[in-house]
Amino acid sequence: MANLSLTHRPRFPTLAFLRALIRTNLRAAFALRAAFWLQVVLMALNNWVFFSFWWLLFRKVPTLGGWQLGDVAVLFGVSACGFGLGVFFAGGVRKLGRSIESGELDALLTQPKPTLLYTLGSHSIVPGLGDIASGLILIVLSGKASLSSVPFIALAIVSSALVYIASGTLFFSAQFWFRQTDTVATKMWEALITFSLYPEPLFGGGLRLLLFTLIPAGFVSYIPAALVREPSATALLSVAVGPLLYWSLAAYVFRRGLMRYSSGNRFGSFGS
């Protein structure tokens, strides 16, 4: 029997696939209902505990480098929302190193869809919803956003999420070349999150360079937060730079990584 007719294929098949992938991913996330809401709530609480540091500090110190509590709240909120959005829909990024090491990519490689998107969308980190919720509340309570900010908030969060996931892809793709880089990659990932939660004026020249290149906290929180606090054309453009830059890089690195993967010199995981 010949293969199924390849006519009558759905239009925009990749889009249909992505929609189906997201749907399946979300279903899997909701499937573990018992732990679901608990994780979400705890993550939100967790973020507020960390934010309480700023609340306590600003009670004693009026401003910090020109920043007030509301400014930090927006920064924190945008970073948390972006992070949550990213890992909720593309939680596979966190497992990328392990997937590469264990050969889990094989099953995806034998299927006719882009491997990177497939593996990113194959897992969802449920507490991400807690990050999104706590982030939104912080932005609302910051006093720096109004109803008219809503579209900017949305853009800022999406931009942040895209850079988070692209950066994660870059960090964890190191596994293609070096074994056991999971710890280092994880530390870089955590450093990214940490740096993104502290106001830009804190950091001196050298460090600031780092935060707009190797560990792009700048693109993950500062620039998107600036868009929310003071929307402008420049801010809009800047918010697009990060995702474009880092996604191009991530796609390139992953493709090269796959080529290396297919050379098989990660031998030792499964017998021949």
Place this chain on the structure above:
Amino acid sequence: MITRFFPRSAKYAAWSWLSLRELRAAPAELYGTALFFATILLVFSSLWRKAAEVGLPLGLGSAELVWYLAATEWLLMSTPNVHLDMAEEIRRGDVAYALLRPVSYLSAHCARAVGQLVLRLTLLAPVAFGLAALFAQALPARPAALLQLAGYGLGACCMATLFRVALGLTAFWLHDISPLHWIWQKLSFVLGGLMLPLPFLPEALQRFAAFTPFPNMLYVPASVLTGAAPSVTRVLAQQLLWSGVALVTSVWLFSRARRAMELNGG
């Protein structure tokens, strides 16, 4: 249980030694911790320096606060996650096997945890304090305070470890102790003064914290670096008191668990 400890001290010493071997096998974790220290001390040294420009409260200097943070993080990160290990053991059902061994389950875990603790304190000290000196660009006003910190810190961490053992025992009843672990951890961050010395907290919260063991875990030992001078007797008394509470709780929980296992056959 305590009376059994001394004759069997050789056995328990072996458990402590085991932790050295374990640690040798996990250098990556140590490097990771060092990186973590570097990151946060970097961030906070910038933060405190900027804050000092507008005037820090409580007459503190930025360098002092950096050292303070290094100290609290040093203590926090050195305390082993014995509760998570125990919970994993219990979840896997390895406990039944462990209970068969002629070594008291609790004593073994305590001994092992203390061994790990001492090792981590020793290994992380140069990391934490070296980086603190680097980023604060100053040494503590009273270098002797570091010795005080070490002394109080050791006691504080032992106390914290005992609490974690008690926490780990709840795994006999709770399917997943991570929510409890989280709550405990966050309480110790806030009420223990991880990032900010306790006087930064609102009055009411400070008063409330005084009734919990948390201030003794991090704030009290680290506060010697910010000019506080708590009396030795007070510190030791508090640590002993709370350690006693933790110990009694652990023993009670353990006996309940034993009974439950015997009844249900594990």
Place this chain on the structure above:
Amino acid sequence: MSSAAAILVDQLKKSFRVRTSPARGVRSRLRNLFSPAFHTQQAVNGISFSIQPGERVAFIGPNGAGKSTTLKMLTGILRPDSGRAEVCGLSPWAQRERLAYRMGAVFGQRSQLWYHLPTQDSFDLLSHVYELPRALYQQRLQALSNSFELEELRRKPVRSLSLGERMRCEIAASLLHAPEILFLDEPSIGLDASAKHTIRQLLRDRSSNDGATLLLTSHDTADIESVCDRVIVIHHGSVLLDEPVRSLKQRLNTKRLTLHGDLNDLSVALPGVSVIERAPLQLTLEIATQVTPVARVVEHVLSRANIEDLSVEDPPLEAVVRALYEQEKAS
């Protein structure tokens, strides 16, 4: 597909650079840290074969023989060092995505199904992966569901399925898009006897129905016997043997004679005859037919005991393969 080969493999070679473990001792360990030593492991050393559409071929060999590596090259996961391969006329590593639409793969130790979801959800996702038109997908799903008996299993989460049930679902999932070729890597590993039996039957029926070509690797020679018509034996990265299953079994020039009855401690002292299994009412003998013809043994036995039933069979493939490895080792 026309008369062109479904799979064509020509002198495939693949080696791996493997890090040499350092010797004991601090100095060699340190040296290894800064300048690691590598040695080359030749996994596949010039394999060639061709498989016609609709054939069912087994790929067997001991661990480390190169089976999985070859399979990975044919599915496009690995690139060879040299040599050529064509699957459905396409180069697996160069045209991986195009080929993926026309082939299916089942890895015994890895799952394509989403662990916490009902298998139905995984099937639905796959229908989008392979861009199956809705109506066609439903039709295909129903047909597979019937032959694999998945009606009940479909709604259960994968984590609650037994290994055998999961394997059935995996194979069904890989057939959703009616691939021309199905690759299976250790499909029956870890399964109990009845599950293995079910899987083998399903594979056989399905490939007859759809005309799909099967290439499977396995440690279990019984898999080969029930599912495949042809076997390729791999050893040390090269093809040791490539022939129909039937002729492989005849290679050893032995037959097995199983006797049932009141055997009275019967002993058969004939040359070339050895006892395989002995039980109170059953005796299995292996006869080297070049030395003593079967008829002679039967004659001998009938006159010395009350035989109620007897059967003469080819030896199991396992014995044949084992003998082959031994021959190879000896040579």
